[in-house]
Amino acid sequence: MPVPSSxxxxxxxxLSDKEKEALLLRAVRRDAELYETLAFELLPEVTVxxxxxxxxxxxxxxxxxxxxxxxxxxxxxxxxSKATKETxxxxxxxxxxxxxxxxxxxxxxxxxxxxxxxxxSPYNGFYVGTARLTTxxxxxxxxxxxxxxxxxxxxxxxxxxxxxxxRSKSRNLRFELPxxxxxxx
Numbered sequence: 441m442p443v444p445s446s447x448x449x450x451x452x453x454x455l456s457d458k459e460k461e462a463l464l465l466r467a468v469r470r471d472a473e474l475y476e477t478l479a480f481e482l483l484p485e486v487t488v489x490x491x492x493x494x495x496x497x498x499x500x501x502x503x504x505x506x507x508x509x510x511x512x513x514x515x516x517x518x519x520x521s522k523a524t525k526e527t528x529x530x531x532x533x534x535x536x537x538x539x540x541x542x543x544x545x546x547x548x549x550x551x552x553x554x555x556x557x558x559x560x561s562p563y564n565g566f567y568v569g570t571a572r573l574t575t576x577x578x579x580x581x582x583x584x585x586x587x588x589x590x591x592x593x594x595x596x597x598x599x600x601x602x603x604x605x606x607r608s609k610s611r612n613l614r615f616e617l618p619x620x621x622x623x624x625x
Contacts, residue, residue: 477533488536495530496546499523503550513558516551517565523547524573537584541593544577548600559607567609571617574600578621590623597621 444452455463468475480486502519527543551570559567574597581593598620604610610617 473529473533480533488534488539491530491534492539492542495526495543498526499543499547500550502526503547503554507555513561513563513566516555516558517569520547520551520566520569520573537580538589541577541580541585544573544580545593545596548574548577549596552600552603556603559604559609564609564612567604567607568613571604571610571613572615574604575615575617578618581621582623587623590621594621594623 452460464478468478476491480491502522503516507515507519524547527540527547530543531537531540548570555566559570561567578597578601581590581597585593601618601620604617605619
């Protein structure tokens with residue numbers, strides 16, 4: 441991400457309002473994420489709840505429409521990767537860390553409700569990706585959210601972590617998979 445120079449800032453100040461508007465409209469036509477970010481910041485009808493709903497719909501579509509074929513495990517791994525990117529995009533648009541946690545949990549709910557049978561596949565990618573997302577979500581809860589919210593997320597995350605630990609593949613992970621959401625006293 442380039443840092444605007446002082447000359448750039450001076451040139452921007454010398455533009456008329458009409459020129460600034462034209463420049464901004466041209467920029468948002470080229471960059472969808474910039475458009476969504478500005479729409480979120482400028483339009484009162486675009487809320488965090490709306491961004492959550494739209495992103496969760498895209499994640500749901502990734503797992504229920506795009507996941508097909510002979511190599512289901514590979515399709516699920518790709519869907520998980522794309523879902524993680526959608527979540528990161530929503531966080532960049534809103535700058536809301538709780539939204540990121542909620543979208544990660546939405547993705548994990550989809551996985552644990554529908555695709556845990558694929559954890560036993562000879563291919564590790566989907567299991568490892570799910571374990572990484574669960575671990576990251578647990579870390580996000582503890583580092584980015586207020587401690588009053590920790591107990592709200594603990595039962596569900598502990599359930600996901602327990603299910604992951606009940607698989608034999610948990611012993612072969614190259615990172616530490618916590619047994620529970622460790623809330624400091």
